[in-house]
Amino acid sequence: MTDAARLILFAPAESDTAQLCSQLAPLVEAVKFDAVILPVMGEDDRARINHAKSVAAVVQKHNAALLLVDAFELVARTGADGVHLSNLTRLSEALSILKPLERIVGVAGLKARHDAMEAAEAGADYVMFGEPRADGSIPVASAVIERADWWAELFQTPCVAFASDREMAVPLAETGAEFVAFSPSILATAEDKVAALKDLSAEIRAAQRPER
Secondary structure, eight states, X not given: OOSXXXXXXXXOOOSOHHHHHHHHHHHHHHSOOSEEEEOOOOSSHHHHHHHHHHHHHHHGGGTOEEEEESOGGGHHHHTOOEEEESSSTTHHXXXXXXXXXXXXXXXXXXXXXXXXXXXXXXXXXXXXXXXXXXXSOOOOHHHHHHHHHHHHHHOSSOEEEEOSSHHHXXXXXXXXXXXXXXXXXXXXXXXXXXXXXXXXXXXXXXXXXXXX
């Protein structure tokens, strides 16, 4: 366990690279994020690589890891720090490619407790609970809190708890989850997004449950 909940930012799926970088830059500068998870956009591999490299330049200079959504074959070519898999389907393949390179492999899309345990046993660096589903629907908050609390209590593999709205962030931190993740949309109603992010970060860190 860490002494305070650590933060992960889930970047929006934005194809305009310059716009995305300008959106992310003030956020990663304002508070300490351990990682930024990036849906890689582009019509071909060259465009996707350039997109990821541009975002990497923004986030890595603030000591945040860049994790590419599903695109583990592009990690080494972009200088990214690892991959965030949206399901278990290609976990073994990702591990075989990235573990020898000492890159991060995290997994989401875990529908059952057994799926999370299977991912951890295979060697995933973290499991994520609560992220939006492929159809855009959001898991029930109470179920995400329960799952994060169960995992943090019993397992050593780090847990990432995704907050789909601001109200979920503190209860998720209280579960003992090692990381709390959210997207910039959580700040959508704030006039000053940087100030709102600083406040949210402080609340999350203050809510972290003591080491158990």
